[in-house]
Amino acid sequence: MEIIETDIAIVGxxxxxxxxxxxxxxxDPNVKVLLISKVYPMRSHTCAAEGGAAGVVKDNxxxxxxxxxTVGGGDWLTDQDAVEYFVNEIPKELTRMEHWGCPWxxxxxxxxxxxxxxxxxxMRTWFAADKTGFHMLxxxxxxxxxxxxxxxxxxxxxxxxxxxxxxxHGVVVxxxxxxxxxxxxxxxxxICSGGAGKIFPFTTNGAIKTGDGxxxxxxxxxxxxxxxxxxxxxxGLPATGILLTEGCRGEGGILVNKDGYRFxxxxxxxxxxxxPRLKAMELGPRDRLSQAFWHEQKKGRTIPSPWGDVxxxxxxxxxxxxxxxxxxxxxxxxxxxxxxxxxxxxxxxRPVVHYMMGGIHTNIDGATPLAGLYAAGECACVSINxxxxxxxxxxxxxxVFGARAARNAVDYVKSTEYLNKVKTIQxxxxxxxxxxxxxxxxxGTESVPGLRKELNATMEEGCGIYRTxxxxxATCDKVxxxxxxxxxxxxxxxxxxxxxxxxxxxxxxCMIEVAQTVxxxxxxxxxxxxxxxxxxxxxxxxxxxxxxxxxxxxxxGDPRIDYLDVVITKSQPAERIYGAGAEGQVV
Amino acid sequence: xxxxxxxxxxxxxxxxxxxxxFFQSYTVPCEEHWVVLDALNYIKDELxxxxxxxxxxxxxxxxxxxxxxxxxxxxxxxKFVRDFGDKIRVEPLSNFPIERDLVIxxxxxMEKLSSVKPYLIPKEERSxxxxxxxxxxxxxxxxxxxxxxxxxxxxxxACPQYGLDDKFIGPAALALAHRYNADSRDVGRSARxxxxxxxxxxxxxxxxxxxxxxxxxDVEPAGAIQQTKFTSAIDYITGMVSGGGKK
Numbered sequence: 001m002e003i004i005e006t007d008i009a010i011v012g013x014x015x016x017x018x019x020x021x022x023x024x025x026x027x028d029p030n031v032k033v034l035l036i037s038k039v040y041p042m043r044s045h046t047c048a049a050e051g052g053a054a055g056v057v058k059d060n061x062x063x064x065x066x067x068x069x070t071v072g073g074g075d076w077l078t079d080q081d082a083v084e085y086f087v088n089e090i091p092k093e094l095t096r097m098e099h100w101g102c103p104w105x106x107x108x109x110x111x112x113x114x115x116x117x118x119x120x121x122x123m124r125t126w127f128a129a130d131k132t133g134f135h136m137l138x139x140x141x142x143x144x145x146x147x148x149x150x151x152x153x154x155x156x157x158x159x160x161x162x163x164x165x166x167x168x169h170g171v172v173v174x175x176x177x178x179x180x181x182x183x184x185x186x187x188x189x190x191i192c193s194g195g196a197g198k199i200f201p202f203t204t205n206g207a208i209k210t211g212d213g214x215x216x217x218x219x220x221x222x223x224x225x226x227x228x229x230x231x232x233x234x235x236g237l238p239a240t241g242i243l244l245t246e247g248c249r250g251e252g253g254i255l256v257n258k259d260g261y262r263f264x265x266x267x268x269x270x271x272x273x274x275x276p277r278l279k280a281m282e283l284g285p286r287d288r289l290s291q292a293f294w295h296e297q298k299k300g301r302t303i304p305s306p307w308g309d310v311x312x313x314x315x316x317x318x319x320x321x322x323x324x325x326x327x328x329x330x331x332x333x334x335x336x337x338x339x340x341x342x343x344x345x346x347x348x349x350r351p352v353v354h355y356m357m358g359g360i361h362t363n364i365d366g367a368t369p370l371a372g373l374y375a376a377g378e379c380a381c382v383s384i385n386x387x388x389x390x391x392x393x394x395x396x397x398x399x400v401f402g403a404r405a406a407r408n409a410v411d412y413v414k415s416t417e418y419l420n421k422v423k424t425i426q427x428x429x430x431x432x433x434x435x436x437x438x439x440x441x442x443x444g445t446e447s448v449p450g451l452r453k454e455l456n457a458t459m460e461e462g463c464g465i466y467r468t469x470x471x472x473x474a475t476c477d478k479v480x481x482x483x484x485x486x487x488x489x490x491x492x493x494x495x496x497x498x499x500x501x502x503x504x505x506x507x508x509x510c511m512i513e514v515a516q517t518v519x520x521x522x523x524x525x526x527x528x529x530x531x532x533x534x535x536x537x538x539x540x541x542x543x544x545x546x547x548x549x550x551x552x553x554x555x556x557g558d559p560r561i562d563y564l565d566v567v568i569t570k571s572q573p574a575e576r577i578y579g580a581g582a583e584g585q586v587v
Numbered sequence: 588x589x590x591x592x593x594x595x596x597x598x599x600x601x602x603x604x605x606x607x608x609f610f611q612s613y614t615v616p617c618e619e620h621w622v623v624l625d626a627l628n629y630i631k632d633e634l635x636x637x638x639x640x641x642x643x644x645x646x647x648x649x650x651x652x653x654x655x656x657x658x659x660x661x662x663x664x665x666k667f668v669r670d671f672g673d674k675i676r677v678e679p680l681s682n683f684p685i686e687r688d689l690v691i692x693x694x695x696x697m698e699k700l701s702s703v704k705p706y707l708i709p710k711e712e713r714s715x716x717x718x719x720x721x722x723x724x725x726x727x728x729x730x731x732x733x734x735x736x737x738x739x740x741x742x743x744x745a746c747p748q749y750g751l752d753d754k755f756i757g758p759a760a761l762a763l764a765h766r767y768n769a770d771s772r773d774v775g776r777s778a779r780x781x782x783x784x785x786x787x788x789x790x791x792x793x794x795x796x797x798x799x800x801x802x803x804x805d806v807e808p809a810g811a812i813q814q815t816k817f818t819s820a821i822d823y824i825t826g827m828v829s830g831g832g833k834k
Contacts, residue, residue, distance in 0.1 A: 040697070042738050043641075043649045098719040101707035101770060103727060103734050110721030134648050135734060142705040142763070154697070177686060206643035239620050242646045306588060333646060336665070337620070449632035492636035495601055498687040501636040 001429055002182045006034040006151070007413045008406075009171055009186035011158045011213055013037035014044030015133070015395065016377025017192035018140035019402035020409075025147035027410045034184060036153045036173055038208065038503070041141040045194055045206045046398070049133020050245035050329065052115060052125035053395035055090040060585075061122040063087045070393060071571045073119040073285050074357075074386020075530035076546065077226065079567035082364045086384045086393075086400050093399035094126050102139040103128050105326075115326075116250040116278050117392045119285035119578075122585050123278070125392040130245050130329045136395060157503060158212070160432040161189060161220040161373070162425050168220075168372035169419045172432040176503065179496030181436065183429040185422075187413040188372045190405050191217055191360060192398075195378035198507075199515040200353040200463075201456035202308075204236055204243040213379045215510035217360045218517065222368045223550040225381040225564070227514070228522035229357035229531045231389055232290035232465050236352025237338050238307035244330055244349060246391040248342075249282035251326050252587075253315040255289070256346075257301040263311075267292040269579040278584030279577075287388040287531045288578065290351035294465045305348055312346035319343070351465060355394065357385040357531065358521070361550060361564075366405025372412060374405040383548065383566075387530020439505060444490040448505050451489065455482050455508075459515055463522050468535045472523045479516045480558060486512055517551035517559050524561045525549060542573050590616035593668055595626050597638065598678040600685050608685060610676070611635075617668045623675060624652055624663040627689075640689035647803055650737035653680050653744070654689050660744035662803045680744035682753070696740055699756050702782050703764035708775025726771040733766035733811050735804040742798035742808050754787045758798035758808030761789060765811035768818070776818075784819045792816075 008024055010017045013035050024033040037044065056066050066087040071078050094112075098104055104112045105127050117125040128135040144150050156173040162183070163169070170186040193213025197205025218224050234255070235244045249255070252275070257263045262272050262281065269284045269292070276283060293311055296302050302309035315323060315330075320343045323331050327342070334340050340347045359381035366374045366382060376382070377398040384397055419425065462475025486509060493501035527541035528534050547563035554560060595615050600608035613634050615626045624642055631638050642652040645664045652663045655678040657671060668675065683691035713720065742758035743749050749757045764783045768776040782788055792812045799809040 039641075039643065039649075039651070040693075040738075043643055043651045045644065045649070047648050047650075047737075048644050048646060092715045095715050095719055099707070099709070099713055099715075099772075101767065101772065103731055104719075106722055106724050106727055108724065110723045110726070112719050131648065131735075134737070138734070138736075142700075143707070145701045145704075146706045206645065206649060208643045240645060329648075336667075337646075448636070493639075495603055495637070495687070497602055498639045498690045500631070500639045 001426065001433065003185055004034070004182055005185045007032040007186065008034070008188045008190060008409050009184050010035045010190045010192060011171060012044070012191065012193035012379070013041035013152065014192060014194055014377065015046035015137055015140060016398035016402035018144050019399050020190050020192060020376060020406035021150045022140065022144055022147065023403040023406035024410055025149045027407055029149050031410055031413060033149060034151050034153060034186070036156050036158055036171070036184070038155065038157045038176065040154045042138060043208070044137060045209055046137040047134045048204065048206060048243065049395055050130045050243060051117060051247040051250065052127035052132045052392045053094055053136070054117060054120060054125045054390070054392040055094040055396060056087065056124055057091050057112065057126070058114060058124065061124050065121050066124060068571065069120050070384060070390055072576050073390040074388055075540065075576060076573040077386035077529060077548070077566060079364070079383035080569040080571060081567050082382050083384045084569065085364060086397065089400045090396040093396065093403065097136060097139060097399070100139050100143045103135055105129055115247055116276055116283055116587050117390070118246050118249070118283050119279060119390040121279050121582065123587065125250070127247065130247055130327045133395060157506065158216065159436060159506065161216055162428050163220050163370065164419055164421060164424055164428070166371055167419065168370055169425050172429045174436065176498055179499060181433045183426065185418060185425065187416045187418060188374065188409040190374040190376065190409055191379055192375070192377045192402060193379045195356040196511065196514045197353050197356070199455060199511045199518065200459050202241045202460065203353040204233060204241055205353070210507035210511050211514035212507060212510045213375070214360055215513040217368065217373065217375065218513055218553045220370060221553060222370050222373065223361045223552050224358060224517045225361040225383070225548050225550055226358035227356070227517040227551055228525050228549060229387050230353060230463060230518060231286055231355040231357060231531050232351040233286055233354035234289035234293060234351050235313055235349040237333065238305050238310050238348055238350055240337050241352045242333055242337055243352070243354065244313060244333065244347065248313060248315055248327060248330055251322060252276050252318050253282065253313055255282050256312045256314055257296050258303045259301065263296050263301065264289065264292055267295065271580060274586050276587040278587070279582035280579045280584050283584070284578045285388055285390060290465050291533060293351050303348065308350055310348035310350045313349045314346050315342040316344060355389055357381070357387065357389050365408045366401050367408055372416070374409050376401040376405040387532060439491045439502065440494050442489065442491060444488040446485045446489045448489060448501070448508050451482055451486060452508055452511070455479065455512060455515055459518070463518055466533045466535050467522055472519060476519045476523055476558070479512065479519050483512050483516060520559050521549040521551050521561055546573060588618050590618055593617045593626065593671070594674045595630065596674065596676045597689065599688055601687055619669060621668045622664050623656055623666045623668060623677065626668055627663060627677070639687050648737060650739035653739040653741045654678065655681055655744060660741035660801045662739055662741070665803055680740055682744050682746065682750045683740070693740060695753060696738070696743065696757070696760070699760040700738070700763065703756065703760050704775060704779050705763040705767060707767060707770065707773050708778055709772060710774045720772045722771050730766050730769035733762050733769065733806060736762055736806045737804055739803065741801045741803060745797040745801040747795055747797065748791055748793055752791065755791045756782065756788050758812065761815065762806055762808035762811040765815050768815065780819070783815060789815045789819065
């Protein structure tokens with residue numbers, strides 16, 4: 001097998017991967033960096049983020065406010081040292097993005113504009129109309145072209161991490177165009193491969209978000225942390241699951257039930273006026289809003305649609321001018337995919353799987369317990385999101401921790417030599433190749449789309465907005481069964497050239513591993529916190545569960561779950577307060 | 588859910604076994620709300636695992652799924668099956684080599700994109716402590732449209748000039764060069780001029796405007812190229828007058 005040598009291999013070229021690559025290039029041009037992605041960088045799912053990135057920049061705001069909003073929003077499952085670092089760094093990172101050309105929306109004065117966002121006490125979300133992630137991704141990608149030391153492997157799929165003597169030594173990649181596999185020897189690897197929304201049937205996530213990097217780290221022995229916390233975004237379009245940004249509500253949009261009633265006032269988020277008001281009503285946190293929808297549905301107060309019950313997002317009072325200026329993509333998406341023009345009509349929406357709070361366990365440095373392995377962005381869990389991420393914290397997270405992981409990786413590789421056991425690493429790489437080759441020879445009977453549909457269905461049944469022991473148990477059992485049947489999977493396309501049947505087969509293997517950690521972690525957490533709501537354990541239980549779940553891989557059995565203490569520095573767990581008592585800014 | 592049978596004719600090409608591309612037909616029971624991409628996904632999941640194409644976001648922002656549908660380059664996630672009759676023909680983007688089926692080779696674009704220096708070149712480095720550059724909404728507006736490009740390459744497939752001569756830098760890359768040239772924070776126009784105003788750059792555009800017509804994001808690359816021609820011509824004339832003419 002051919003061997004490529006680099007110092008730092010980055011897996012995934014979305015926002016976190018690109019930010020990390022640029023940081024390596026800026027930190028030391030003598031450090032070689034290889035950016036590997038299964039898609040061209042600009043196809044990465046960062047492009048789909050719409051609403052914005054939160055960072056304290058205005059005079060009426062403080063870092064402490066952003067800290068408190070984030071820690072409370074996460075239902076105290078956040079690591080407070082990481083949150084403190086995050087809120088300190090993010091204004092600098094967003095300013096750096098501005099210096100790199102990001103077309104942030106502006107105030108008349110020429111300063112960057114900010115908009116309200118859910119669960120934030122003060123307006124602090126920087127935005128580029130309603131295509132913030134898209135503009136950040138393209139700004140980062142185009143800026144990365146400035147640095148000659150950043151090399152890329154576009155459309156290469158990473159199959160395995162190379163691990164020996166308790167350290168990472170590189171990855172094995174497959175060129176999608178040719179099917180050729182290559183060993184990339186690296187002293188450090190940074191995984192920035194995004195989330196795994198595709199384990200659910202109804203998601204805002206693109207086709208590529210199959211949890212590959214999470215599964216790869218997990219198989220290599222790194223725990224996946226807090227995987228039971230899956231964020232349902234309250235406003236997705238029915239049928240497609242396309243995201244309508246929280247910015248719709250930030251700009252003043254309201255949610256109503258079948259009677260035209262702003263039902264959120266019945267769920268501890270009112271009173272409805274004055275509006276817009278931060279940390280209240282439609283600008284409450286995502287977990288609370290999606291949960292309120294679930295209750296309305298149970299009460300028969302939602303609106304039936306061919307794709308499940310919906311509520312209505314009403315933006316008509318914002319007027320055409322504001323909608324065109326602030327929410328042009330939303331208008332286009334709503335008209336095209338839901339046949340509803342928000343200027344004149346109510347838009348049907350329902351909660352949709354959007355984001356994984358959990359991920360590859362890292363410390364505040366972005367380092368995993370495996371020497372040389374780092375992770376950042378949605379695939380990672382550095383624990384700034386806890387049990388519920390606030391909207392507009394993830395775009396900031398990928399910058400802050402993409403950069404931090406990169407700086408630490410640079411320090412690490414400078415004091416590290418390549419492992420001299422080349423033969424051992426080569427043998428591992430050959431094994432990885434054999435596993436892929438075996439798929440070509442398999443006489444299996446299980447179909448990839450068939451297994452994927454079963455996996456999707458059971459995840460929605462057992463790991464939805466509200467969960468019960470019996471349902472989660474059924475899902476755990478089903479995933480165990482699917483995992484066993486996957487060993488008998490049938491590859492129908494035996495070409496080596498751009499074989500998307502093969503890619504989907506490998507991705508499905510990752511999805512199953514990740515799904516199993518979600519289900520088993522959910523089963524073990526016998527409390528309700530943030531996005532993990534148990535009908536059989538309705539209260540938060542700080543005595544037993546103010547802890548991170550850690551799912552450890554077992555090649556033959558279910559994941560083993562143990563727990564890690566949460567880092568608490570200055571904010572003791574308390575009640576989450578929204579609505580009347582939250583004293584959110586009136587816009 | 589009610590469905591309507593639509594014949595999807597897809598151009599197939601697997602370099603290992605096909606000497607040349609051919610059309611393969613599939614009958615797909617399409618739902619009313621489906622886009623062409625949904626029909627392809629149905630084929631992939633239910634009828635033929637060997638069909639290859641690129642896609643991801645399904646909301647016309649990742650730019651992966653550009654293809655030629657009934658003769659016109661477009662995003663398959665943005666075009667509804669209901670807008671067509673009982674037969675839809677799907678081909679890879681024209682003017683590019685076919686890698687396989689609907690997947691094109693886009694290395695050429697990646698190099699061209701890089702060649703126009705599509706990043707901010709400031710007058711001087713600005714420290715983070717000094718905060719953001721001021722840029723008024725009016726200044727933002729002068730280039731904002733050209734930031735919308737998702738690199739889907741529909742414009743290259745539509746461009747007659749790129750079809751004739753693949754050395755032409757082409758619509759999307761030239762529009763991005765203009766995007767930075769027109770940004771009040773940028774002083775890189777002369778650094779981009781070598782490529783942008785070269786023989787393979789703006790002057791090769793014959794201004795048919797097909798790029799702007801097919802652009803799914805209303806970027807208007809043709810307008811960007813016209814504006815760049817105008818400023819380059821002014822530079823040239825000013826240079827002649829002041830005696831410092833450029834090559």
